[in-house]
Amino acid sequence: MPNYTPEQLHWKAVARKIADEVVRPLAKKYDDLQQYPWEIKEAMAKAGLMSVWLPKEYGGAGAGVGSLCVVVEELSRACGGVGVAYAVNALGSFPILLGGTEEQKKKWLPLIAKGEKLIAFGLSEKFAGSDAGSMRTWAKQDGDQWVINGEKKWCTNGGSADLFSVFCVTDPESKAKRISALLVEKGTPGFTLGKYEDKMGIRAVPVNELHFQNCRVPNANLLGGKPGHGFKHAMHTLDYARPGVAAQAVGLAQGALELSTLYAQRRQQFGVQISAHQSIGFMLAQMATKIEASRLLVTEAARLVDAKAENITKLAAMCKYFATETAMEVTTNAVQIFGGYGYMKDYPIEKYMRDAKITQIYEGTNQVQQMVIVRNVIKESLEWDYLAKWIPTETMTGGLEPAPVDATKK
Numbered sequence: 001m002p003n004y005t006p007e008q009l010h011w012k013a014v015a016r017k018i019a020d021e022v023v024r025p026l027a028k029k030y031d032d033l034q035q036y037p038w039e040i041k042e043a044m045a046k047a048g049l050m051s052v053w054l055p056k057e058y059g060g061a062g063a064g065v066g067s068l069c070v071v072v073e074e075l076s077r078a079c080g081g082v083g084v085a086y087a088v089n090a091l092g093s094f095p096i097l098l099g100g101t102e103e104q105k106k107k108w109l110p111l112i113a114k115g116e117k118l119i120a121f122g123l124s125e126k127f128a129g130s131d132a133g134s135m136r137t138w139a140k141q142d143g144d145q146w147v148i149n150g151e152k153k154w155c156t157n158g159g160s161a162d163l164f165s166v167f168c169v170t171d172p173e174s175k176a177k178r179i180s181a182l183l184v185e186k187g188t189p190g191f192t193l194g195k196y197e198d199k200m201g202i203r204a205v206p207v208n209e210l211h212f213q214n215c216r217v218p219n220a221n222l223l224g225g226k227p228g229h230g231f232k233h234a235m236h237t238l239d240y241a242r243p244g245v246a247a248q249a250v251g252l253a254q255g256a257l258e259l260s261t262l263y264a265q266r267r268q269q270f271g272v273q274i275s276a277h278q279s280i281g282f283m284l285a286q287m288a289t290k291i292e293a294s295r296l297l298v299t300e301a302a303r304l305v306d307a308k309a310e311n312i313t314k315l316a317a318m319c320k321y322f323a324t325e326t327a328m329e330v331t332t333n334a335v336q337i338f339g340g341y342g343y344m345k346d347y348p349i350e351k352y353m354r355d356a357k358i359t360q361i362y363e364g365t366n367q368v369q370q371m372v373i374v375r376n377v378i379k380e381s382l383e384w385d386y387l388a389k390w391i392p393t394e395t396m397t398g399g400l401e402p403a404p405v406d407a408t409k410k
């Protein structure tokens with residue numbers, strides 16, 4: 001286990017109690033129904049979990065992203081859908097926290113901390129997923145209001161949120177300042193929920209399209225008070241939020257490891273427990289090792305976020321990439337350990353595999369994470385340039401002078 005702070009251990013214990021006593025008994029029900037688990041949300045709010053990552057001056061517990069991650073891990077260990085139903089409130093609130101005016105922070109964050117308002121994050125569109133900057137939803141200023149038109153795709157918490165951070169094109173001519181974020185409240189005329197997605201996993205959280213047709217919001221809802229900073233806020237938000245997705249993956253993998261280890265000690269074939277077969281034992285060993293490595297990466301990435309370190313992008317991408325690949329591998333192996341029973345819905349293990357898949361896709365696919373990582377590694381290679389003399393150049397260039405490193409190239 002990482003060297004958690006006393007505060008993180010406190011939140012871990014609070015979340016574990018709720019996960020074991022409230023979430024686990026209801027996980028199958030909400031997976032089957034594909035409905036938002038309001039009774040679980042009430043229990044989480046009552047225990048103060050909705051306040052964990054928010055600063056004290058805005059009604060939060062001031063426990064940071066490190067504590068957010070331990071809570072997400074504990075909840076996801078019982079149900080990946082509940083894990084994200086919780087974590088998405090951090091994702092939705094980070095744009096306000098990182099880019100909002102003092103007035104916006106004071107108005108919205110205390111309501112989120114109390115669990116009175118749920119929030120969602122609207123960036124992706126039908127034709128703008130990995131390439132989020134190519135979005136088409138637009139907003140135009142009209143007097144003291146902004147008028148929004150367009151559609152957002154796959155908004156997690158869509159059907160349950162009260163408030164939405166919505167990213168829109170506000171200056172189509174500009175390259176750097178094309179996008180702004182606007183806060184839109186549920187029930188604003190011109191804003192409706194679109195398609196309710198029928199999903200493979202994380203079925204406890206609703207994922208919807210958001211539709212805007214001449215939807216008017218006051219100028220006061222323009223994040224940060226100035227247009228053109230939306231893309232920067234979105235990217236900064238993802239740096240803060242990716243350790244949370246990675247923590248969801250760690251929780252799912254840990255939950256699957258626990259159940260499959262118990263099963264492997266109870267199921268007998270060829271006269272012995274299946275855990276005594278080396279192929280199963282080694283599988284469990286590899287699962288446990290990769291989970292621990294993932295957890296350590298998550299903890300370190302979250303620590304850097306909380307320390308407001310200068311470059312958190314690489315480690316945030318690394319922990320998301322590594323932990324979510326681990327979760328997919330571990331949950332698939334867990335089903336394998338359960339054999340035919342693992343494939344059946346009356347056993348709890350196949351849900352872990354279904355819930356894990358999305359962690360490799362949302363908040364930037366794992367292909368996108370690798371693009372982010374390699375971009376940073378190449379930048380860092382400038383520091384290793386003095387070692388190049390040890391590499392015979394003809395093996396790389398066929399006798400030509402080596403091309404200089406261009407760390408700015410994407």
Ligand SMILES: Cc1cc2nc3c(=O)[nH]c(=O)nc-3n(C[C@H](O)[C@H](O)[C@H](O)COP(=O)(O)OP(=O)(O)OC[C@H]3O[C@@H](n4cnc5c(N)ncnc54)[C@H](O)[C@@H]3O)c2cc1C
Binds near residue numbers: 124131153156207358
């Ligand atoms: C259940 C669910 C919940 C979601 N929740 C939210 C949410 O709350 N808010 C929100 O804004 N969005 C949300 N999303 C959207 C999610 O972030 C996108 O699905 C994701 O960013 C990928 O976009 P895409 O699906 O359009 O895939 P595409 O971008 O079309 O990618 C398709 C494939 O091509 C690969 N690919 C794309 N570009 C490259 C490249 N340059 N190099 C190599 N490979 C590439 C991708 O890795 C992927 O494998 C959610 C999605 C789902 C499914």
